[in-house]
Amino acid sequence: MKITIVAGARPNFMKIAPIIHAIEKKEGITYRLVHTGQHYNKNLSETFFTELNIPKPAVNLEVKSGSQATQTAAIMVAFEKDLEENKTDLVLVVGDVTSTMACAIVAKKAHVKVAHVEAGIRSGDLTMPEEINRMVTDSITDYFFTTSVSANKNLLKAGTPENRIFFVGNVMIDTLKKNLPLIKRPNFWDILHLKEKQFYVLTLHRPSNVDAKKDFSKLLQKIMDESDDTPVIFPVHPRTQNILNEANLNFENLHFVEPQGYLSFIYLIKNAKAVLTDSGGITEEASVLNIPCITFRNSTERPETCELGTNRLVGTDFKKIDRAFKDLKANNWNTYTEIPKWDGHTATRIVEIIANGYEQ
Structure with a gap:
């Protein structure tokens, strides 16, 4: 065949x-x-x-x-x-x-x-x-x-x-489990003085979040307000980079980095305090790694990551974002329960x- x-x-x-x-x-x-x-x-x-x-x-x-x-x-x-x-x-x-x-x-x-x-x-x-x-x-x-x-x-x-x-x-989890022993620190780890569980990983790329420059800026400002002084690592998707170039955003603890290879990106997720994202696949990886995940979407095609995983949907609702970060800082978060197969x-x-x- x-x-x-x-x-x-x-x-x-x-x-x-x-x-x-x-x-x-x-x-x-x-x-x-x-x-x-x-x-x-x-x-x-x-x-x-x-x-x-x-x-x-x-x-x-x-x-x-x-x-x-x-x-x-x-x-x-x-x-x-x-x-x-x-x-x-x-x-x-x-x-x-x-x-x-x-x-x-x-x-x-x-x-x-x-x-x-x-x-x-x-x-x-x-x-x-x-x-x-x-x-x-x-x-x-x-x-x-x-x-x-x-x-x-x-x-x-x-x-x-x-x-x-x-x-x-889930074949994504096949890859995750096989490669966990091989994950590696990204080359900017020491340069940014990162420490385990003391930084956030941020990814945003969906048109509904990033295409309107004004709304994107407001969302990013809200995320940075909630992050306090905790470093936020933002591997920038190519389509998002174009918008960022026009937005002229500047936050001391927000670090834009190149798109990461798989092994270094999983290292970041595994060692993050939390993942902040609008990606579906990343919510799967964060859940299996038992890392809190805040998702800036109103719905998900992966409901099991919310029911049995560590994912919470907040959309762009600032009240929900407030509550999520409050619970995160109080260690009041769901832990991963085995998802079938x-x-x-x-x-x-x-x-x-x-x-x-x-x-x-």
């Missing part, structure tokens, strides 16, 4: 790594890795191949950035040509980035079966590009690999046949199902 695995953006690399490693141990399955080039900053793509021990991709489509429509179209055109030249039995897509949706559409129109890893998650927020990507991908997927019971319920509610839904767990063996389950012909 031949499988084409698609990756394009930072979160994808952590998801495909354990799947590739599981395939390499399984006879009768070969794979071809296609990198769409959706993220092209070195620390958002190339570094991950080295750190996670992933072979270089067979091809990089090098689509780079653009509007939603421009990027989607570029990926589809490039992937269609690649798929025509490299026949496959299955296209496996992961997560919810533009590459996920675009390549699923191309595969389906080419009459190639599609498997979606991390299928069924829903935030209910149609203003998020990722939510549209999830919905479109799942509407044409053949085999659904899910991370949670809530994802299963979402798919069943949408009419997905039960025998196509495979509750396997987030055990480090998800990729093995996925590959076994594929090898057995997708039958439950």
Whole structure:
């Protein structure tokens, strides 16, 4: 069996790594890795191949950035040509980035079966590009690999046949557990005189939080007011950097750093006092590492991180942000409870199902 695995953006690399490693141990399955080039900053793509021990991709489509429509179209055109030249039995897509949706559409129109890893998650927020990507991908997927019971319920509610839904767990946690012994201090640790549990990690990149300069500035000001004098480490996403350049923000304890490789970023999360974010995937990692997580969103596609993890949603509601920081400083925070099948063996389950012909 031949499988084409698609990756394009930072979160994808952590998801495909354990799947590739599981395939390499399984006879009768070969794979071809296609990198769409959706993220092209070195620390958002190339570094991950080295750190996670992933072979270089067979091809990089090098689509780079653009509007939603421009990027989607570029990926589809490039992937269609690649798929025509490299026949496959299955296209496996992961997560919810533009590459996920675009390549699923191309595969389906080419009459190639599609498997979606991390299928069924829903935030209910149609203003998020990722939510549209999830919905479109799942509407044409053949085999659904899910991370949670809530994802299963979402798919069943949408009419997905039960025998196509495979509750396997979370491949992100496979990668996290495997690489914890390898995490390393970032090179700015000593320069900034950071100490364990005495700094915050901040990530913001969602359009709803960062695209309006005035609102973004207000949110950042609120976060810094609540942080007191505690250092705040902000690895800046490329799209956020452009806005920051215009905002002219200056806080003594706010430190902008380059996008981090996986091993150094996990080191930061593991040793932080708390994580402040609008990312979904980071809430998973923070929860499993039992690090308090404040999320600047009103909804989440990963409710298990709030119910069993360490995540709390505050949106941009200043009263909720006040309460969250008050509880954080008083050590009044939920601790991690084991989430079903987030055990480090998800990729093995996925590959076994594929090898057995997708039958439950």
